[in-house]
Amino acid sequence: MERLRALLRQTEFHVLLFFVCLFLFGWPLATSADLEQLELMFVYIFVAWTIVVLLLFLVSRSQKDVDDSE
Amino acid sequence: MLDSFSVITVLCMYMGFLFLTALWVERKSAEGRSLVNNPLVYSLSLGIYCTGWTYYGSVGKAATSGLLFVPIYLGPTLAIVLWWTVLRKLVRIKTSHHITSIADFISARYNKSQTVAALATVIALIGTMPYIALQFKAILSTFSIITRPATGMDTWIAGHLGPVVVCLMVVFTIILGSRRLDPTERHPGLVMAVAVECLVKLFAFLAAGIFVTYFLFDGFGDLFKRIEETPPAALAGLWQTDKSHAVEWMTYLILATSAIMFLPRQFHVLVVENFHEKHIKTAMWLFPLYMLLINIFVLPIAMGGLLKGYNAQQADTFVLALPLHAGQTWLSVLVFLGGASAATGMIMISSITVATMITNHLLLPVVGWIKALAFLRRQLLKCRWVAVGGVILIGYWFERQVGESYMLVNIGIISFAAALQFAPVILGGIFWRRGNKAGALMGLGSGFLVWFYTLLLPAFVRSGWLPDTLLQYGPFGITLLRPENLFGITTLAPLTHTVFWSLLFNIGLYVLGSLYFPQSEEEQGLAEDFVGALTSSPPITRSGNRESYIDLAGKTKSVRDLFGQYFDSHESLVMTEKCLDLGGIEQKSRISILELAELHNAVEKTLAGSIGSAEARRALHQAGLFTDREAKELSEVYAEILASLKVTPQELERKIDYYQEREALLTQHAAELEEKVTERTRDLKAAQEELIKRERLSVLGQLTAIVSHELRNPLGVIRSSAFFLFRKLGGGDEKTKKHLQRIEQQVGLCDAIIGELLEYTRGRRSSTLPGEINPWLEDILDQMSTPDSVALLRSLAPLLPPVHFDEEKMRRVIINLVENAVQAVTAKENASGETGASYKPSVKVTTSIAGRGIRIEVQDNGVGMDHETARHAFEPLFTTRARGTGLGLAIVRKIVEEHGGKVSLQTESDAGTTVAVVIPGGSQSAEES
Numbered sequence: 001m002e003r004l005r006a007l008l009r010q011t012e013f014h015v016l017l018f019f020v021c022l023f024l025f026g027w028p029l030a031t032s033a034d035l036e037q038l039e040l041m042f043v044y045i046f047v048a049w050t051i052v053v054l055l056l057f058l059v060s061r062s063q064k065d066v067d068d069s070e
Numbered sequence: 071m072l073d074s075f076s077v078i079t080v081l082c083m084y085m086g087f088l089f090l091t092a093l094w095v096e097r098k099s100a101e102g103r104s105l106v107n108n109p110l111v112y113s114l115s116l117g118i119y120c121t122g123w124t125y126y127g128s129v130g131k132a133a134t135s136g137l138l139f140v141p142i143y144l145g146p147t148l149a150i151v152l153w154w155t156v157l158r159k160l161v162r163i164k165t166s167h168h169i170t171s172i173a174d175f176i177s178a179r180y181n182k183s184q185t186v187a188a189l190a191t192v193i194a195l196i197g198t199m200p201y202i203a204l205q206f207k208a209i210l211s212t213f214s215i216i217t218r219p220a221t222g223m224d225t226w227i228a229g230h231l232g233p234v235v236v237c238l239m240v241v242f243t244i245i246l247g248s249r250r251l252d253p254t255e256r257h258p259g260l261v262m263a264v265a266v267e268c269l270v271k272l273f274a275f276l277a278a279g280i281f282v283t284y285f286l287f288d289g290f291g292d293l294f295k296r297i298e299e300t301p302p303a304a305l306a307g308l309w310q311t312d313k314s315h316a317v318e319w320m321t322y323l324i325l326a327t328s329a330i331m332f333l334p335r336q337f338h339v340l341v342v343e344n345f346h347e348k349h350i351k352t353a354m355w356l357f358p359l360y361m362l363l364i365n366i367f368v369l370p371i372a373m374g375g376l377l378k379g380y381n382a383q384q385a386d387t388f389v390l391a392l393p394l395h396a397g398q399t400w401l402s403v404l405v406f407l408g409g410a411s412a413a414t415g416m417i418m419i420s421s422i423t424v425a426t427m428i429t430n431h432l433l434l435p436v437v438g439w440i441k442a443l444a445f446l447r448r449q450l451l452k453c454r455w456v457a458v459g460g461v462i463l464i465g466y467w468f469e470r471q472v473g474e475s476y477m478l479v480n481i482g483i484i485s486f487a488a489a490l491q492f493a494p495v496i497l498g499g500i501f502w503r504r505g506n507k508a509g510a511l512m513g514l515g516s517g518f519l520v521w522f523y524t525l526l527l528p529a530f531v532r533s534g535w536l537p538d539t540l541l542q543y544g545p546f547g548i549t550l551l552r553p554e555n556l557f558g559i560t561t562l563a564p565l566t567h568t569v570f571w572s573l574l575f576n577i578g579l580y581v582l583g584s585l586y587f588p589q590s591e592e593e594q595g596l597a598e599d600f601v602g603a604l605t606s607s608p609p610i611t612r613s614g615n616r617e618s619y620i621d622l623a624g625k626t627k628s629v630r631d632l633f634g635q636y637f638d639s640h641e642s643l644v645m646t647e648k649c650l651d652l653g654g655i656e657q658k659s660r661i662s663i664l665e666l667a668e669l670h671n672a673v674e675k676t677l678a679g680s681i682g683s684a685e686a687r688r689a690l691h692q693a694g695l696f697t698d699r700e701a702k703e704l705s706e707v708y709a710e711i712l713a714s715l716k717v718t719p720q721e722l723e724r725k726i727d728y729y730q731e732r733e734a735l736l737t738q739h740a741a742e743l744e745e746k747v748t749e750r751t752r753d754l755k756a757a758q759e760e761l762i763k764r765e766r767l768s769v770l771g772q773l774t775a776i777v778s779h780e781l782r783n784p785l786g787v788i789r790s791s792a793f794f795l796f797r798k799l800g801g802g803d804e805k806t807k808k809h810l811q812r813i814e815q816q817v818g819l820c821d822a823i824i825g826e827l828l829e830y831t832r833g834r835r836s837s838t839l840p841g842e843i844n845p846w847l848e849d850i851l852d853q854m855s856t857p858d859s860v861a862l863l864r865s866l867a868p869l870l871p872p873v874h875f876d877e878e879k880m881r882r883v884i885i886n887l888v889e890n891a892v893q894a895v896t897a898k899e900n901a902s903g904e905t906g907a908s909y910k911p912s913v914k915v916t917t918s919i920a921g922r923g924i925r926i927e928v929q930d931n932g933v934g935m936d937h938e939t940a941r942h943a944f945e946p947l948f949t950t951r952a953r954g955t956g957l958g959l960a961i962v963r964k965i966v967e968e969h970g971g972k973v974s975l976q977t978e979s980d981a982g983t984t985v986a987v988v989i990p991g992g993s994q995s996a997e998e999s
Contacts, residue, residue, distance in 0.1 A: 061351075
């Protein structure tokens with residue numbers, strides 16, 4: 001668990017997460033959005049978005065120790 | 071639909087509520103209890119990103135372009151991933167440099183340049199206007215939808231709604247945002263109002279979404295099924311699937327990623343209004359969650375509107391029109407208020423931010439050049455009010471002029487593209503040491519010009535202000551310079567075209583300018599400070615070895631004169647003393663060069679908080695705080711320090727980093743500790759006051775108990791003597807008999823008074839046991855004797871839960887309350903008898919369940935009390951009766967509070983009184999006792 005926290009609090013992990021999000025919400029998605037897949041795309045975007053929010057929650061919680069130690 | 075008057079009344083009441091909330095928060099802040107210093111409030115206030123555009127325009131975008139509205143909110147989520155590094159850095163720099171706005175931030179990084187600040191201000195001003203216009207458009211157009219065609223008074227309201235809203239906004243913004251010059255430029259009241267608005271708009275939008283999705287249709291699945299079954303011809307052109315869609319998607323993503331931090335109002339709430347770095351942690355997940363929630367019903371509402379046969383071009387108003395046309399008037403009003411919240415919050419924060427920049431970075435430099443305008447320095451606050459009014463008015467004017475040319479989403483995106491121009495200089499400023507003033511000026515300037523030429527100018531053309539030929543053939547017929555096809559590029563959509571060219575010029579010239587032109591030494595220091603913000607803080611250069619030869623009185627006068635240019639004499643004096651205090655030299659007459667440097671630093675920071683760092687620096691330079699000799703000596707001091715260290719440059723840098731890091735941590739801890747100490751001191755003071763009060767009461771109680779006890783003995787003697795005489799003279803004359811009875815009555819009264827005094831001051835503590843209230847109460851009421859004319863009614867709720875109470879003590883409560891009630895109705899009966907009015911006195915005792923406890927009410931229809939009497943009714947020794955002790959209700963309250971309960975009183979003069987006693991539920995009561 002502590003290892004996971006250590007991972008989540010590193011700036012490099014944030015940068016990696018940024019690019020993962022860019023991939024999730026960026027180019028491949030933008031080229032495939034059309035009417036036939038509207039429902040699928042809607043579900044995909046909001047599920048992915050929820051997962052990212054959850055990850056951000058974990059990232060913010062992992063910063064607690066750093067901040068407290070400061 | 072509603073009439074205009076009702077809607078404007080509801081809107082005014084809502085604004086009034088926000089206003090009172092904000093004032094209450096400001097008052098609390100003034101008392102040292104900041105309610106805004108809270109991660110939830112901070113996170114909610116960031117919801118100002120979701121303006122009228124999100125509220126109405128996103129549905130419009132969804133109806134015409136499918137999911138293309140989503141990147142506007144996915145972009146911020148992307149940016150938020152990096153907040154712990156980027157935003158934390160910005161906040162730390164803001165704190166150490168007293169930054170007041172985005173223009174101030176850029177200027178502070180690039181050699182505190184007034185030119186850079188002025189350029190950033192112009193960009194912010196021009197970029198914000200369309201956005202403010204958008205908010206006015208949202209309020210005005212939705213008002214006309216929700217109200218029925220106007221007649222009479224409504225016609226006037228409908229015709230003057232714009233000016234009314236403008237006036238409301240100006241007044242509200244000035245009172246809450248610009249009432250005084252605050253060195254921190256924080257506005258707790260306004261931030262709380264914005265946070266409440268953000269909550270309201272989320273709630274309203276979700277309510278509308280749930281209504282459309284689950285009440286007009288059968289949920290998400292039903293909506294998607296129906297939209298797929300709808301013949302394509304009916305929805306032709308609504309969902310774009312060509313290649314430009316992907317490019318546009320990415321353009322929106324880039325714009326939104328930068329807008330969340332670099333729109334002037336976002337920068338203000340994110341950075342300037344931030345109380346503590348740790349609030350960012352909560353905002354990192356709560357704000358994206360907020361955006362997710364507010365967007366989840368956008369597409370369903372858009373699909374619902376289309377399926378109901380509404381025109382896609384009017385989709386901006388689907389969120390309001392769907393509930394309204396379904397007959398849900400109050401839901402529509404809620405939606406309208408949500409939309410108004412979204413719009414007004416943005417207008418207020420944006421106008422304050424831009425007005426601060428205008429006064430600090432445009433007006434003050436002009437005042438510096440034109441000596442005749444020097445008096446304006448003392449009128450800075452009033453100038454800011456004028457700027458706030460001006461910004462809001464220009465926004466409204468822009469809406470009137472250009473608003474009809476575009477749908478909401480198109481107007482908003484113009485501002486996003488303007489904010490994008492700040493991204494390279496800010497990000498470059500905090501991550502790239504070599505970025506300099508020349509590069510910033512070139513990058514910002516070129517980016518702004520390209521934005522203006524390729525995006526704003528076409529908007530003017532479409533509004534009919536400029537000829538169409540400019541777009542078709544370019545200026546002077548030069549097709550290569552067509553605003554929407556610059557240098558012959560015709561494959562990009564106008565927005566993508568602007569983003570591409572403006573970023574290319576902006577980044578390119580910023581880098582080129584920074585590499586070509588050298589940095590000054592001071593600029594290098596600032597760059598170091600900004601880039602290493604997370605590991606550094608301002609260096610400490612105090613040394614006790616320098617000779618104190620500088621006359622402090624002269625310097626103090628210079629500082630006071632300097633402050634006097636901007637503030638009145640009292641404020642100047644206070645600020646000067648604060649700076650002397652910060653420098654630790656308030657008791658000295660002569661100071662060393664190092665102490666003078668400290669003073670200089672303190673003055674610059676204090677001044678920067680009010681007028682911006684660039685103007686503060688210029689003003690200090692003009693004030694000439696250092697003489698030539700002093701400046702030379704300061705340089706020598708630095709040289710000596712460097713020489714004495716005897717370390718390599720790299721080692722020196724590492725050591726400075728280490729000590730500065732330690733200093734930063736210590737400063738932070740000291741601030742937190744100070745906050746805690748203040749809090750504890752306040753609590754301690756309150757506890758001490760309570761203790762003193764109790765001690766006084768205790769002493770008084772003991773004294774009363776002794777005196778009362780001593781009085782009872784002689785009273786007993788008087789009573790028995792009177793009894794003896796009565797027996798002896800039993801057959802005496804009537805007069806003697808009457809006097810003996812009077813003695814007996816008066817002795818009884820004295821005894822009752824003493825009994826009550828003893829009960830109040832020395833009565834034993836309540837000893838509670840579980841029991842049923844109703845039988846106990848019935849028993850007491852049965853035993854009580856009341857005049858025949860008074861009806862003693864009882865209404866006891868069945869199946870009351872058992873509660874813990876002291877039967878004897880609570881008996882006293884009931885008797886006191888019923889006796890009071892009987893006296894009140896008897897008094898009224900006597901009065902009625904004199905006037906001949908018909909009156910039926912009654913006293914009613916009621917029991918009911920109150921949460922986990924029980925409520926006992928004693929209600930009478932007697933004489934009641936006026937407001938003043940009611941206010942003092944529970945105070946000991948307060949009575950309006952000629953022979954009362956004034957302890958009855960005080961004893962009631964004391965006993966009820968011993969039970970952990972509450973007593974309340976409702977009364978109306980000549981209508982009656984109701985006293986309610988609440989005894990808490992079993993376990994709680996037991997704990998209390």
